[in-house]
Every structure is written in structure tokens, then in C-alpha cells.
Amino acid sequence: MLVDSPPEPRAETAPAPPTRRAIRALGLLGSVVILVLVALASIAIGAKELPLDQVWHGLFHDTGTYGDVVVGERLSRTVLGLLAGAALGLSGAVLQALTRNPLADPGLLGINAGASAAVVTAITFFGVTTLNGYVWFAFFGAAAVGALVWFLGGSRGATPVRLVLAGTAVSAALYGYLQAVMITDDAALGKMRFWTVGSLASASDSTILQVLPFLAVGTLLALGLARPLNAVAMGDDTARALGANLTRTRGLAMLAATVLCGAATAACGPIAFVGLMVPHVVRSVTGPDLRWILPYATVLSPVLLLGADVFGRVVARPSELQVGIVTAIIGGPVFILLVRRRRTAQL
Amino acid sequence: MRNTRTLRTPGGLSLRTDVRAFVVVVALLLAASAASVVLIGTGDFPISFGDVLKTLAGNGTAGQDFIVNELRLPRVLVGLLVGASLGLGGALFQAVSRNPLGSPDVLGLSQGATSGALVVIVLMSGSAAQVTIGALAGGLLTGLAIYLLAWKQGVHGYRLVLVGIGVSAIVTAVNGYLLTKADLVDATRAVVWMTGSLNGRDWSQVWPLLALCAVLVPLVLANARGLRMMEMGDDVSYALGVRVERVRMLLLVSAVLLTAAATAAAGPVTFVALTAPQLARRLTRSPGPNLLPSLCMGAALLVTADWASQRAFGADQLPVGVVTGVLGGVYLLWLLVTERKAGRI
Numbered sequence: 001m002l003v004d005s006p007p008e009p010r011a012e013t014a015p016a017p018p019t020r021r022a023i024r025a026l027g028l029l030g031s032v033v034i035l036v037l038v039a040l041a042s043i044a045i046g047a048k049e050l051p052l053d054q055v056w057h058g059l060f061h062d063t064g065t066y067g068d069v070v071v072g073e074r075l076s077r078t079v080l081g082l083l084a085g086a087a088l089g090l091s092g093a094v095l096q097a098l099t100r101n102p103l104a105d106p107g108l109l110g111i112n113a114g115a116s117a118a119v120v121t122a123i124t125f126f127g128v129t130t131l132n133g134y135v136w137f138a139f140f141g142a143a144a145v146g147a148l149v150w151f152l153g154g155s156r157g158a159t160p161v162r163l164v165l166a167g168t169a170v171s172a173a174l175y176g177y178l179q180a181v182m183i184t185d186d187a188a189l190g191k192m193r194f195w196t197v198g199s200l201a202s203a204s205d206s207t208i209l210q211v212l213p214f215l216a217v218g219t220l221l222a223l224g225l226a227r228p229l230n231a232v233a234m235g236d237d238t239a240r241a242l243g244a245n246l247t248r249t250r251g252l253a254m255l256a257a258t259v260l261c262g263a264a265t266a267a268c269g270p271i272a273f274v275g276l277m278v279p280h281v282v283r284s285v286t287g288p289d290l291r292w293i294l295p296y297a298t299v300l301s302p303v304l305l306l307g308a309d310v311f312g313r314v315v316a317r318p319s320e321l322q323v324g325i326v327t328a329i330i331g332g333p334v335f336i337l338l339v340r341r342r343r344t345a346q347l
Numbered sequence: 348m349r350n351t352r353t354l355r356t357p358g359g360l361s362l363r364t365d366v367r368a369f370v371v372v373v374a375l376l377l378a379a380s381a382a383s384v385v386l387i388g389t390g391d392f393p394i395s396f397g398d399v400l401k402t403l404a405g406n407g408t409a410g411q412d413f414i415v416n417e418l419r420l421p422r423v424l425v426g427l428l429v430g431a432s433l434g435l436g437g438a439l440f441q442a443v444s445r446n447p448l449g450s451p452d453v454l455g456l457s458q459g460a461t462s463g464a465l466v467v468i469v470l471m472s473g474s475a476a477q478v479t480i481g482a483l484a485g486g487l488l489t490g491l492a493i494y495l496l497a498w499k500q501g502v503h504g505y506r507l508v509l510v511g512i513g514v515s516a517i518v519t520a521v522n523g524y525l526l527t528k529a530d531l532v533d534a535t536r537a538v539v540w541m542t543g544s545l546n547g548r549d550w551s552q553v554w555p556l557l558a559l560c561a562v563l564v565p566l567v568l569a570n571a572r573g574l575r576m577m578e579m580g581d582d583v584s585y586a587l588g589v590r591v592e593r594v595r596m597l598l599l600v601s602a603v604l605l606t607a608a609a610t611a612a613a614g615p616v617t618f619v620a621l622t623a624p625q626l627a628r629r630l631t632r633s634p635g636p637n638l639l640p641s642l643c644m645g646a647a648l649l650v651t652a653d654w655a656s657q658r659a660f661g662a663d664q665l666p667v668g669v670v671t672g673v674l675g676g677v678y679l680l681w682l683l684v685t686e687r688k689a690g691r692i
Contacts, residue, residue: 108512161505165448168512169621172452176617176672179542183666197523272516321524328520335513336496339506 024292027285031299035082042078042306043071046313080203081309081323082302084264085274087215089301090222091260092275093282093293097229098253099150101163102280102338106142106261107272109167113174114145115265116196124181132210138266139214143258145170198271198324200309211263218259219298225253226290233288271324273331274301280338368631368640375627375643379427382650386426387419389657417549425548425612426653426667427646428556430619432609434645435567435638437620438627439602442574442636443595444508450621451606452675454508455515457615459489460607461541462518464614465525468537478540479552479611486607489518494599543616543668545653552612559608563601568638570594575635616668618675619645619652625678648674 043059044050050058050067057063058071088106095104106112118141122128128137152166178196231244239246264271278301279293286292305323308330312321353363387403388394392414394402401407402415437450444454451457463485467473473481497503497510522541526534573594576584581591606620626648627640652670659665 103509107516161509164512165446165453165508168453168515169448172617173672173676176542176668176675179538180665180669180672182538183542183669197520197527322527325520325524328516332513332517332520335516336510339509339513340496340499 024286028292028295028299031296031303035299035303038303038306038310039078039082042081042310043074045310046070046074047318076205076208077200077203077309078306080208080267081200081306083208083211083215084200084268084271085302085305086298087218087260087264088271088274088305089278089297090219090275090294091257091264092301093279093290093297094222094225094229094253094257094260095275096279097233097290097293098250098257099163100233103161103164103276103335105273105276106257106265107270108164108276108335110145110149110170110174111142111167111258111261112265112270112272113171114141114143114148115139115262116270117141117174117177118144119266120178120181120196124185135211135214135263135266139258139262142262142265143254145174146254146258196269197322198269198327199322200268200305201320201322203268207267211267214259214263218256218263221252222256222260223294223298225249225256226294229253230290233290269324271305271327273327273335274305276338277331277334278304280334365631365633368633368637371627371630371640372643375630375640375647379430379643379647379650382647382654383423383427386423386650386654386657387415389654390414390419421550421553422545422548423650423653424553425556426545426650428553428560429545429609429613429616430623430646430649431564431642432556432560432605432645433616433619433649434623434627435564435642436602436605436609437622437645438624438636438638438641439567439574439598439605440620441624442578443599443602444505445578446505446508447625448621449508449511450618451602452615452617452621453515454493454511455518456486456489456493456511456603456606457610457617458515458518458522459492460486460610461615462521462525463488464540464611465522465537468540469525469529469533472533476551482611482614483607486610487603489514490599490603490607494596539666540614542666543614543671544666545613546666548612556608556612559604563605564642567598567601570597571636571638574598574638578635614666614668616649616671618671618678619649621675622678623648 040052040055043055044052048070050070054067055071057065058068059075062068062072092105095106095109096102098104115138118137119134121141122134122137126137128134149163149167149170152170153163228244228249231239231242232246232249234242236246261275278297282293282296282300286296305327308326309323312323312326315321352366384396384399384403388396388399394411394415398407398411399415402411403420407415433451440451440454441447441449443449460482463481463483464478466485467478467481471477493507493511493514496514497507499506526537529537573584573589573591576587576589577591577594579587584591609616623645624637624641627637627644628634630644631637631640649667649671652674653667656665656667656670659670
């Protein structure tokens with residue numbers, strides 16, 4: 001169950017009163033505005049600051065000035081951040097609903113590690129160098145580890161603690177494997193030590209175009225699942241009584257989460273905790289209705305990811321802190337806070 | 348309890364002993380010693396089993412004496428001590444968290460020690476001795492942070508595990524950052540350290556570890572009784588006269604010290620702390636924390652893994668941590684098959 005939401009008995013049975021709906025819609029609109037502002041900041045802030053009029057110039061009247069080139073570079077990074085952030089947040093929200101587990105996150109459940117291990121295997125042993133080649137490995141790794149963790153955690157009888165433990169143990173094994181590969185291959189180490197922390201710095205237009213179809217399919221699938229997942233959240237028996245097809249919903253939700261997380265990981269390396277934090281924040285605003293949680297998470301997760309990216313660029317000038325490191329350093333304490341809250345920890 | 352016998356003296360003293368556990372401990376000690384002798388004989392200059400024993404007794408040739416006593420014996424002793432510390436530390440953590448996956452690898456202690464070492468390697472380009480101190484400090488600080496963050500009118504097993512995972516994520520991110528800051532030479536050194544290796548260990552690493560074990564192992568074993576009571580739950584153990592929080596803190600501090608010292612000596616050798624207690628429990632078939640069998644199992648495992656890594660990949664090619672990492676993977680699969688059916692994970 002979505003335990004951290006305030007009790008809202010009428011939200012599932014009756015349509016929300018119009019004022020409430022209006023507030024939620026207004027909030028979503030406000031979130032979009034915040035997202036646009038953060039995206040602009042992500043283009044403007046960096047090793048060289050650009051004033052907003054130059055950003056405007058670069059975006060809409062590109063004449064090839066120095067500022068315009070910088071805007072172009074930062075634009076692809078920002079777009080990748082938008083896409084990856086939305087994908088990670090959405091897959092986290094779907095996983096939390098699917099497993100009825102407030103601590104579910106693609107990073108914590110080992111799905112990121114699975115995708116990383118598969119990609120590193122592809123790079124080192126199969127000589128795959130293009131993103132288009134190893135994105136399939138990432139999907140396979142994410143799906144295989146997702147299934148393994150679900151199974152290890154006790155499948156139907158899974159509790160949050162069991163799932164997180166299973167995910168962490170599997171991640172530890174996979175990171176051991178990653179290290180073994182990096183030790184035996186210096187060239188691989190040189191390349192992968194940057195990739196395995198999770199970064200947006202290597203973004204290019206071709207990366208974005210390659211992952212875009214996968215992300216689009218995953219996003220549409222996930223958003224379309226809001227209603228059946230609402231039923232699943234009420235427990236298996238009630239969901240069945242309400243006419244939901246549990247097997248199909250679970251399968252499709254797992255597929256959506258895997259595609260989103262696998263594609264995001266293939267493009268920017270493993271980034272943890274975005275999928276954990278954002279749905280919790282969102283739920284405290286929207287209540288337990290996934291028809292609102294999923295769109296909110298889609299809009300607000302990129303705010304977190306881009307914000308973390310900008311922060312990473314500002315704190316460590318002139319070099320930068322990779323975004324995966326920033327999200328883990330923010331996300332770890334949030335996770336601990338969630339664990340310390342009595343209702344979550346006792347689950 | 349068909350395996351327990353009670354020894355009684357005429358004076359009215361009695362001692363309960365678990366025969367099977369006793370046999371297992373003796374067998375594991377023999378196995379660890381045999382593996383050590385074989386490991387000493389293995390290398391670029393092979394020495395036969397009998398010659399190793401003769402040299403250890405002080406009757407070898409000068410050349411054999413140098414190779415055995417100066418080069419290879421310290422390495423094997425470090426291996427035995429590290430394995431024993433990790434086995435015991437893992438058994439303590441698993442007993443306190445009441446979860447077969449609650450080992451120092453998963454809780455972030457090894458990663459914390461790694462952070463300390465990486466800070467020394469990357470930011471200070473420190474010597475091997477300084478790296479050891481850094482690792483020790485990192486492990487202790489991480490242990491302290493986990494304990495304080497998990498504290499809420501006492502430390503509950505699950506909260507300890509989950510807080511540990513959170514801390515582990517933060518520390519791992521810090522490690523990743525330090526690794527990207529390093530130039531390639533330092534990065535290679537750091538990654539080798541992070542895998543766990545026994546290469547080039549000498550007597551200066553043996554003595555501190557031995558002293559620590561000599562103090563902590565008796566202390567821990569003396570408190571094992573309380574730990575066994577605590578498996579029935581905090582309330583019951585209070586009622587039976589165990590000072591739960593005190594015993595738990597004492598044991599956790601010991602476990603953190605053991606793990607941090609082991610990591611400082613050999614790097615974060617993964618999965619020994621996770622697997623040794625479980626394998627020991629399977630052998631003794633005893634439900635208790637199995638501290639002494641876990642300790643012996645850890646020592647035997649690590650030395651055997653080191654021997655395997657040298658035999659399989661040639662001397663000093665692949666560090667022992669890679670072999671234990673593979674072992675860990677096998678263990679997880681095995682856990683998947685057996686524990687899940689019983690719903691005990």
C-alpha cells in the first residue's frame with residue numbers, strides 16, 4: 001500500500017470534488033513552469049555563464065555566435081536530462097505501485113546495476129561500441145535483474161525490506177563483477193569509471209535520438225497503466241473483484257519500468273534515488289491516485305535531475321560533479337529519513 | 348538438540364557442548380591449516396608440502412627459510428586473520444540484524460573503509476601504511492554513523508539494515524567521485540585496492556590484526572549467550588535478564604572493529620562475511636549464531652580462495668577479492684533456491 005499518503009477514503013471511489021481537481025491541475029501547470037525555469041537555468045549555467053537573452057538568441061535565432069554554440073552543446077545535455085529524469089521518476093513511481101513498496105527504486109532494486117553489468121559486458125567482451133547496440137543489452141540486464149530480485153525478495157510475499165535487501169545483495173555481486181572487468185582491462189577502466197557513476201556530460205543529439213523511441217513507448221505505456229495500477233494498489237482480491245487483470249497489469253508495468261530504466265541507464269549510466277524521492281514528494285501533494293502521481297512524477301523528476309546536474313556544475317568549478325553522485329548524496333539521506341519514519345520501517 | 352552433550356564434574360559444575368559444532372570447528376581448523384601450508388608452497392618457486400612443514404619448524408635451507416618465513420607466511424597469516432575477522436564480524440551482523448543478507452558488505456561498512464582508503468590514495472597519494480589508517484578510520488566512522496542514524500529508542504534489526512543500505516549508497520557515490528578525480532595510475536591502484544588483495548602483505552600487517560583479534564574474539568565469545576537469547580526477541584531477552592541494548596552495542600562495535608581492521612589489511616574482500624556464517628550454520632545444523640564455526644569458516648574460505656586465485660590465473664594476476672566475488676554470486680543463487688522456499692530471507 002502507499003503508506004505515506006494521508007488517509008483519503010473518497011479519492012478512489014468518487015470523483016474528486018471540482019475544486020480539488022482544479023488545485024491538482026493548477027499544481028501540475030505550476031510544475032511545468034518550474035521545469036521550464038530549471039531547463040533554462042541548465043542551459044544558462046556552467047563553466048561560462050550565459051545571460052538569458054543570449055540563451056533566447058541561441059535557442060530561437062541561431063546565427064552561430066560563440067554563445068549560440070554553447071547553447072547548442074548545453075541544449076542536448078538538458079534534453080537528455082529531461083528525458084532521463086522523466087524516465088527514472090516514472091519507473092520509480094510505477095515500481096512503487098507495482099510492488100506496493102514505498103522503498104522501491106530502480107537503483108535500490110538493483111535494476112540499474114543489472115543494466116550497467118550488461119552494458120559493460122557488451123563493451124568489453126562483445127566489442128559493442130554504439131549506444132544503439134548496447135541499449136538492448138541494458139534492457140536485457142535490467143529485465144533479468146528485475147525478475148531475479150523480485151523472485152529473491154519472495155515475489156508475492158515480498159516486503160519492502162526483503163526486496164531492498166535482495167536488490168542490494170544482487171547489486172553488490174554485480175558491482176564485484178564490474179570491478180573484476182575493470183581490473184583486467186585498463187582501457188575499459190579509463191572509459192567506464194566515468195560511465196558507472198552516472199553523468200549527463202556525454203550527451204549528444206545522436207544519443208537522444210537513439211533512446212527517444214524507447215522512452216516514448218515506455219512513458220505512454222506507464223501513463224496508460226495509471227487506472228489498472230490504482231486497482232492493484234488496493235490489494236489482489238479487491239483488484240480482481242473490481243475487474244482488473246492482475247497478470248496483464250503486472251507484466252505491462254514491469255515492461256514499462258524496465259524499458260524506461262534500461263534506456264535511461266544506457267544513455268547516462270546508473271543514476272539512483274530519483275525514482276525513490278520524487279514519487280514520495282508528489283504523493284504528499286496529490287494523494288494516492290496514480291492518475292495524478294504519474295504525470296506529476298514525469299514533470300517533477302527532471303526538475304530534480306536537472307537541478308542536481310546544475311548543482312554539480314556549480315559546486316566543483318571548473319570541473320564538475322557527476323549527476324549520479326549528486327543524486328545519491330541527496331537521495332541517501334532522504335532514504336534514511338523514510339526508513340526512520342515509523343510506518344515505513346515497520347512494513 | 349540431539350547433538351548436545353552435557354559434561355558434568357563431581358563438584359556439580361556442568362558444561363553443555365554441541366558435539367557436531369565441535370567436530371565442525373576442528374575440521375575447519377584442519378582444513379584452514381592444510382590450505383595454508385599448500386598456499387605457502389604455491390608460487391613462482393614451488394615448495395613441497397613436507398618441506399614447508401620442515402621449514403616452518405625451523406629446519407629448512409636458508410633459501411626456503413627466507414621464502415617461507417619472510418615472504419609467504421605473513422601473507423597467509425594476514426589471509427587467515429582477515430578471513431577469521433570477516434567471518435566473525437559477518438556472523439555478528441547477521442545475528443543482530445536477524446537476516447542472512449545483513450552483512451558488512453551490504454551495510455556499507457566495507458564501502459566506508461574504502462572511502463577512507465581512497466581519500467588517502469587519491470587526494471594524498473599516501474603510503475601503504477597511511478592507506479591502512481585511512482581505511483580503518485573510514486570504516487569506524489561509517490559504523491558510527493549507521494548506528495547513530497538507526498538509533499531510535501534502541502536499534503531495530505531491520506532499521507539497521509535499511510539505514511546501512513542508505514549510508515552505503517552515499518558512500519559509494521563518494522567513492523565513485525574520488526575515482527573519477529584520480530589520474531589513471533592512482534585509479535588503477537585504487538581499483539586493485541577496492542577489489543581486495545593479499546599481494547605483498549608482510550609482518551607489519553600481521554601484528555596489529557593479531558592483537559585486535561586476541562582482544563575482541565574472547566570478548567565476543569563471552570557475550571554470545573546474550574546474542575542467542577536475543578534471537579527470541581528483545582522483550583523476551585529483557586525478561587530473561589539480558590541487557591539487550593548494551594550487549595547489542597558491544598557486539599556491533601566489535602563487529603565494526605573486526606570488519607574495518609580486516610578491510611584495512613586486505614581491502615574490501617567481498618562476500619566472505621556474507622557467506623561464511625551461512626555455510627557454517629549449514630555444517631553445524633545449529634540454530635544459534637555459530638560464532639566460532641563462522642570464524643573458522645571465514646579463515647578457511649579466504650585462504651582457499653587466495654590459493655584458487657593463484658592457481659587459476661597465475662601468481663598475483665587476479666586479486667583474491669575477484670574469487671570471493673564469484674563465490675558470493677554462487678551463494679546468492681543457492682540462497683535463492685533454498686531460503687526462499689522456507690520464506691526466511
